[in-house]
Amino acid sequence: MSATVVMSANMDEIASPDRVLIVDDHSLVRDGLRSIFDDAFPACEILEADSLESALATLAAAGEVDLVLLDLNIPDVSHLSGLEQLRDRFPATPVVMVSGVTDRHVVRDALKAGAAGFVPKSLKRAAIVEALQLVLSGEIYMPDLPGDEGNAEEDMIRARIDSLTPQQRVVLSHLVAGRLNKQIAYEIDVSMTTVKAHVSAILQKMNVFSRTQAVIMAGKVGFRD
Structure with missing residues (x-):
């Protein structure tokens, strides 16, 4: 599964994030994402939260965070309400949705609601790192989904216009x-x-x-x- 972006980034110019927040109610998922950051961005400080309430409190206490990885389905949110609250409270902080769901309508809705990217949990580690690098460079990451050939770029453009x-x-x-x-x-x-x-x-x-x-x-x- 590859990425669709409107414009490409120069990966050599991307600085490592100083601090990220991983929000997922499953510790195994958090551990897996943490290990990806440990390998790709070893100097990055990793914060964790198992709920939206905990995430909001962590962000309020932590100050500046370069990136938030947010699971689509955590107990105290409904659909994209977690993303919407994070975007409302911390509009300057990019939020990447991480989910096992790969429905193109869900992906587009997330981008329309202000997500900086949508990363399927099924992606290989190298592809996840590439997705994170794209977001950190200022791009919006959108996966190429099965049966979505020819529509991904249009969906990306519509999501940006909708913003x-x-x-x-x-x-x-x-x-x-x-x-x-x-x-x-x-x-x-x-x-x-x-x-x-x-x-x-x-x-x-x-x-x-x-x-x-x-x-x-x-x-x-x-x-x-």
């Missing part, structure tokens, strides 16, 4: 229509500075480096809003 605010979606639709910043400012009755801020946020959330790349990506899924 935009309503106003950012409006601005993106104007970009797709080929309008300049001053035209967009006039159309939505905001300042040029505000438009520039929206465009910058769009590029960051879509993980592209130019308006042209954002327009091309949006065009692949027929985005018009």
Whole structure:
């Protein structure tokens, strides 16, 4: 099972994480993930939690954490409620879902809800390390799922567009229509500075480096809003 990403990262430039939190109610799973970090990132400090309540308390006490690995199914969460609470309380901390579930709709819902990646527990150790490296480099990791050939990139793009605010979606639709910043400012009755801020946020959330790349990506899924 391989990864689908919109843009590739230079693995040589990825710094080792200083601290990560593993959230899973099964100690064997936590031990397995810990061993992966011990091998791939030996200097990394590993924190553990067996519930969402414990995870929230650990994050509040620990301060900055580079990455959270969150099991999809832990006793005190329902579906993606754990991810949503973590994203709400700690929006700057990337959260990677780890699960035995590989349904493409669940994966897409997780990415739409703000997950930085979705790692199936069935992945080999080397593939998990690659997934974590991609996330640490700023990418969003999405596995290629059986029967999903040809749809993975579109799902990735839709998930990134879904992460935009309503106003950012409006601005993106104007970009797709080929309008300049001053035209967009006039159309939505905001300042040029505000438009520039929206465009910058769009590029960051879509993980592209130019308006042209954002327009091309949006065009692949027929985005018009």
